[in-house]
Amino acid sequence: MKKTNGLIAASVLAAGVMLGSAPVSAATECIAPSNPGGGWDFTCRSIGRILGDLGLVDGTVQVTNKAGGVGAVTFAYVAAERNDDPDLIVATSTVGITQIAQGRYPAPLETMRYAAMLGADVGVIAVDDESPLQSIDDLMAAIKADPSAVVTAGSSSAGGWDHIRLLLLAQAGGFEDLKALRWVQFDGGSDAVTQMMGGQIDVVSTDLGEIAGFVESGDIRILAALSDDPIPAFPDIPTAKSQGYDVTGYNWRGLYIPGGVSDETYDGWVERLKTVYDSAEWQDAATGSGLVPIWRGGSEFEAYVREQEKAMADVSRNIGIIE
Amino acid sequence: MGVAIFVIAALYLWQARGFQANFGDILGPSVFPTMIGLIALVLSASLVIAPSGSVSWPEPRRIARQAAALAVMGLYVLFLGQLGFPIATFGLIAALAVLMGGPVPQSLAVGAALSLGLFVLFDRLLGLPLDLLGSWFG
Amino acid sequence: METLSLLGHGFSVAVSPLNLLLLVSGCFAGTLIGAMPGLGPVNGVAILIPLTFAFGFDPTSSLILLSAVYYGCMYGGRISSILLNIPGDEPAVMTTLDGYPMAQKGQASDALAISGVASFIGATLATIGLTLFAPLLARAAIHFGPADYFALYCMAFATIGGIAGVDPRKTLLSALIGLMIATIGLDPGTGIPRYTFNSFELYDGVDAIVALVGLFAISEILILLEKRLVQANDGLRVRFRMPRWSVIRHTLPASGRASVIGFLAGILPGAGASLGSVMSYTIEKQISNARNTFGKGDPRGVAAPESGNNAASGGALIPMLSLGVPGSGTTAVMLAMLITLNVQPGPLLFEKQPDLVWGLVASLYMANFTLLILNIPMIGIFIRILTVPTWALLPVVVAISFVGVYSISNSHFDLYLMIGFGLLGYVFRKLDITLVPMVLGLLLGIDMENNLRRALSISGGDYSILVASPIAVTLYALTALFLAVSVWLSLRDRRRQADPAHQGGALD
Numbered sequence: 001m002k003k004t005n006g007l008i009a010a011s012v013l014a015a016g017v018m019l020g021s022a023p024v025s026a027a028t029e030c031i032a033p034s035n036p037g038g039g040w041d042f043t044c045r046s047i048g049r050i051l052g053d054l055g056l057v058d059g060t061v062q063v064t065n066k067a068g069g070v071g072a073v074t075f076a077y078v079a080a081e082r083n084d085d086p087d088l089i090v091a092t093s094t095v096g097i098t099q100i101a102q103g104r105y106p107a108p109l110e111t112m113r114y115a116a117m118l119g120a121d122v123g124v125i126a127v128d129d130e131s132p133l134q135s136i137d138d139l140m141a142a143i144k145a146d147p148s149a150v151v152t153a154g155s156s157s158a159g160g161w162d163h164i165r166l167l168l169l170a171q172a173g174g175f176e177d178l179k180a181l182r183w184v185q186f187d188g189g190s191d192a193v194t195q196m197m198g199g200q201i202d203v204v205s206t207d208l209g210e211i212a213g214f215v216e217s218g219d220i221r222i223l224a225a226l227s228d229d230p231i232p233a234f235p236d237i238p239t240a241k242s243q244g245y246d247v248t249g250y251n252w253r254g255l256y257i258p259g260g261v262s263d264e265t266y267d268g269w270v271e272r273l274k275t276v277y278d279s280a281e282w283q284d285a286a287t288g289s290g291l292v293p294i295w296r297g298g299s300e301f302e303a304y305v306r307e308q309e310k311a312m313a314d315v316s317r318n319i320g321i322i323e
Numbered sequence: 324m325g326v327a328i329f330v331i332a333a334l335y336l337w338q339a340r341g342f343q344a345n346f347g348d349i350l351g352p353s354v355f356p357t358m359i360g361l362i363a364l365v366l367s368a369s370l371v372i373a374p375s376g377s378v379s380w381p382e383p384r385r386i387a388r389q390a391a392a393l394a395v396m397g398l399y400v401l402f403l404g405q406l407g408f409p410i411a412t413f414g415l416i417a418a419l420a421v422l423m424g425g426p427v428p429q430s431l432a433v434g435a436a437l438s439l440g441l442f443v444l445f446d447r448l449l450g451l452p453l454d455l456l457g458s459w460f461g
Numbered sequence: 462m463e464t465l466s467l468l469g470h471g472f473s474v475a476v477s478p479l480n481l482l483l484l485v486s487g488c489f490a491g492t493l494i495g496a497m498p499g500l501g502p503v504n505g506v507a508i509l510i511p512l513t514f515a516f517g518f519d520p521t522s523s524l525i526l527l528s529a530v531y532y533g534c535m536y537g538g539r540i541s542s543i544l545l546n547i548p549g550d551e552p553a554v555m556t557t558l559d560g561y562p563m564a565q566k567g568q569a570s571d572a573l574a575i576s577g578v579a580s581f582i583g584a585t586l587a588t589i590g591l592t593l594f595a596p597l598l599a600r601a602a603i604h605f606g607p608a609d610y611f612a613l614y615c616m617a618f619a620t621i622g623g624i625a626g627v628d629p630r631k632t633l634l635s636a637l638i639g640l641m642i643a644t645i646g647l648d649p650g651t652g653i654p655r656y657t658f659n660s661f662e663l664y665d666g667v668d669a670i671v672a673l674v675g676l677f678a679i680s681e682i683l684i685l686l687e688k689r690l691v692q693a694n695d696g697l698r699v700r701f702r703m704p705r706w707s708v709i710r711h712t713l714p715a716s717g718r719a720s721v722i723g724f725l726a727g728i729l730p731g732a733g734a735s736l737g738s739v740m741s742y743t744i745e746k747q748i749s750n751a752r753n754t755f756g757k758g759d760p761r762g763v764a765a766p767e768s769g770n771n772a773a774s775g776g777a778l779i780p781m782l783s784l785g786v787p788g789s790g791t792t793a794v795m796l797a798m799l800i801t802l803n804v805q806p807g808p809l810l811f812e813k814q815p816d817l818v819w820g821l822v823a824s825l826y827m828a829n830f831t832l833l834i835l836n837i838p839m840i841g842i843f844i845r846i847l848t849v850p851t852w853a854l855l856p857v858v859v860a861i862s863f864v865g866v867y868s869i870s871n872s873h874f875d876l877y878l879m880i881g882f883g884l885l886g887y888v889f890r891k892l893d894i895t896l897v898p899m900v901l902g903l904l905l906g907i908d909m910e911n912n913l914r915r916a917l918s919i920s921g922g923d924y925s926i927l928v929a930s931p932i933a934v935t936l937y938a939l940t941a942l943f944l945a946v947s948v949w950l951s952l953r954d955r956r957r958q959a960d961p962a963h964q965g966g967a968l969d
Contacts, residue, residue: 045510065507066871069647069664076661104652106661151919157652159346183348184607184918185650185911190785190807191730198603200919213785213807290805321346328634335641335656342648342655348914349922352648352655355910356641363637366630375628376893381687389686389887393880396679399863400876412864416856423685425852433853441864449508451868 028057028087033074035067039121043091043253046285047118047276054279056272069104071096076106084260089115089269094251097305098161101312102322110259113266114305116273116297117254119286121207123165123226124237128196129219136224136243139203140173147180153192154205157185159321164312165226165249166205167319172245178319193220207251209290226250231292253291254301270298325370332367336360392422407457412438468592471819474521475827483518483526484824488831491533492839496541498858499674499865501550502534502774502791507869510798520804520817525824527798531791532584532828535734535774536836539576539767540843544569547677547858551669552734552770554900555742557677559755559762566758569847570840574704575760576767577836579716581829583768586720587727587775588825596811599783602728607915608927612936613729614909617736619940620743621898631894639902640909642667649907650914662874669904671879674862676896679883682855684890704840712764715745723769727776730786734773735904741769747946753954775825782806782818
């Protein structure tokens with residue numbers, strides 16, 4: 001019993017000392033709707049850090065991970081419990097909008113207000129360095145000759161963004177029997193690439209950022225970047241457009257805020273995020289992790305998101321993912 | 324008990340048939356659950372036919388105590404948001420300790436000390452935010 | 462030789478007063494975090510990432526701190542497994558099988574010392590492997606395709622049957638229920654929800670830590686509540702005893718074998734520490750269980766999974782660093798951390814940032830030594846946990862688990878789920894169904910299914926792909942051999958048990 005009492009006394013003492021020396025608690029919160037380590041987590045942690053460093057918020061930004069349903073759990077939670085919280089931002093991306101477009105979230109797009117996107121990962125189509133395929137034309141010819149001979153893969157499930165981008169490209173190339181194309185899902189882009197290097201699969205469609213190291217080392221070859229212009233870090237990679245296929249596939253990274261906040265709050269966030277975007281810290285953090293810094297904010301961004309949702313829904317219906 | 328698992332496995336299998344994606348991989352979402360559900364069905368059936376071991380369930384008074392412990396934990400989760408972290412945790416530790424036969428004064432003391440200690444450890448030292456006061460007091 | 466000079470340079474980077482301080486405090490904090498049920502290496506590293514930013518450490522110092530925490534957690538997880546029969550984190554599940562019986566026999570200090578030494582051996586051998594062969598091994602591992610992974614998981618589950626328990630049917634059933642729980646959530650292949658009952662909370666599946674804490678910690682309270690109170694209040698009366706070197710020495714060969722197995726499992730991306738500790742344990746049991754002592758407190762049953770999981774977590778760094786593919790949840794978090802530090806792991810990391818890589822490797826060696834030195838004297842402290850009366854200890858353990866899980870997931874649902882798993886665990890324990898296989902099913906199930914489906918997606922539905930690669934065929938052959946030996950051994954045991962002279966040292 002003596003030991004227990006000693007333990008209690010020590011804890012009380014420690015508690016007293018530490019409550020006295022409490023650090024400033026964080027007023028602003030950024031929710032990453034994923035576990036630590038993903039793209040949304042990166043968005044929250046890097047933007048949160050820069051918001052704090054630049055003194056744009058009081059104290060520091062508290063990053064909270066709330067994973068579930070590819071963002072659906074957080075979406076439902078914010079709508080139900082934090083709908084007018086002016087100090088809350090939530091990470092999202094093209095992947096989240098795809099989920100909404102396919103009806104996998106509990107509430108429609110308009111439930112939230114979309115503040116800004118600060119960067120984008122570019123989708124690429126990659127093959128092993130020893131693959132006979134040299135261009136998108138080669139790839140399309142191989143697919144048309146025998147769809148089952150080309151095994152494709154990426155980091156999303158069938159019908160996810162990695163898969164849709166590839167199917168859009170195939171459609172643009174005049175290939176219609178989309179279900180005949182074999183798709184294998186892996187947990188990440190680099191998982192898929194290493195399996196391709198091991199000879200298990202033939203083509204990978206995913207974001208460039210995660211697999212850039214393999215491009216630099218020469219282990220894989222990029223057939224096309226799904227961007228409007230060549231990627232600054234890899235100017236030699238041809239775009240799909242330059243090869244005559246009018247397809248782009250960005251995975252942008254941005255933030256939404258609760259739908260019930262005032263216009264002033266919304267404008268305030270857009271302004272602060274613009275300051276983050278213009279800072280050298282963000283430009284470094286973004287390029288360092290393979291993102292291309294791109295800014296869209298305020299009403300321009302909201303219009304862009306609406307348009308993207310509609311496009312995504314159309315594509316999903318066209319290729320038979322949703323009814 | 325074999326029966327219970329058998330029923331669960333059967334329900335699991337029955338649900339598995341319903342999984343269909345109009346777009347997806349070749350095997351689809353229902354084959355693997357069907358495989359493991361079938362094996363579970365066979366195994367649990369064999370336990371119904373040839374049971375092994377015997378179970379002695381505790382007497383009603385003890386079951387009441389176990390139910391009380393589960394209720395305490397359930398109430399803790401239910402009222403965590405309202406009471407705030409330290410008060411709720413104090414209640415949890417103290418009530419469980421008393422249920423487990425700890426002397427009441429010491430149980431209260433352990434609850435008080437550790438609920439504060441844990442709050443400090445997680446909220447202050449590790450930087451994982453916890454509600455201090457909750458919606459009723461905050 | 463070039464490697465050695467690079468490593469020497471790494472040490473010179475790592476040895477600075479600040480870094481040494483970070484190393485020791487990281488090891489200490491990691492051990493404590495790992496020992497707390499509900500907080501494992503994943504959370505430990507995730508929690509400390511913001512702290513490293515807050516203090517503005519440079520990348521090398523941050524890496525040293527976080528790898529010390531990483532290894533510290535792997536050491537710490539075993540403590541509550543051995544003392545309380547409650548695994549501190551996923552890879553420590555196997556350690557409960559022989560560690561807790563040892564503690565019940567009054568050999569808690571031996572068990573803690575053995576696990577400390579075994580962890581050291583596993584982690585050090587893995588770090589040596591990392592130093593010498595990292596790029597080479599990473600290149601070999603990529604030839605492991607989905608069909609081969611599926612064969613590997615089949616092997617793991619086939620060997621689980623021999624883990625423990627009275628009735629092998631119940632052991633297998635327990636694993637199957639774990640697999641069934643693993644299928645809850647969004648199906649990774651198609652994105653449709655399975656067994657979620659329209660609850661978004663279940664879309665990401667059941668978190669292994671939630672299941673683990675519920676199954677082991679909460680069920681323990683229920684078990685104790687059914688005993689007479691006086692009985693339940695008897696804290697174990699143990700006194701600290703110097704660990705016996707003779708016992709430790711006896712486990713060294715087991716640690717060596719387990720390290721190799723664990724390391725190999727760790728190199729394969731996706732398999733990770735849990736698989737490493739399972740395979741190490743089951744294989745060691747097959748080799749050394751001549752007197753049927755495993756599961757009843759055999760020191761080698763403590764050494765094998767501990768060496769195995771530590772070697773695996775060291776091995777998992779290889780695909781993480783040289784391919785950018787995380788081999789486990791923890792390495793996924795470390796990968797995220799590296800990326801936030803503007804370090805991009807991948808095939809060029811060793812060439813482009815040798816300072817950082819070799820600084821990391823050097824800090825791993827140092828963390829290992831620090832942990833060994835730190836842990837042996839700490840045995841005396843840990844052992845005192847057992848003198849705390851049960852009525853105080855278990856409620857506190859449950860409270861820590863609740864807070865640990867809640868502070869990470871911010872989900873009330875997870876806490877309810879944990880209570881539910883407590884009840885499930887209690888019922889299963891009453892029914893003599895071992896819980897360990899269930900946890901393993903939950904941990905490995907999704908990967909097993911995914912790889913089966915990946916393999917069949919590649920082949921277009923042709924099942925022959927499952928036996929098309931020589932690796933898969935070899936693994937199936939090994940599994941068959943393993944099962945054959947098991948059956949032969951159990952037949953022999955049965956004959957021995959029929960012999961009236963045989964004394965069974967049965968423990969509960």
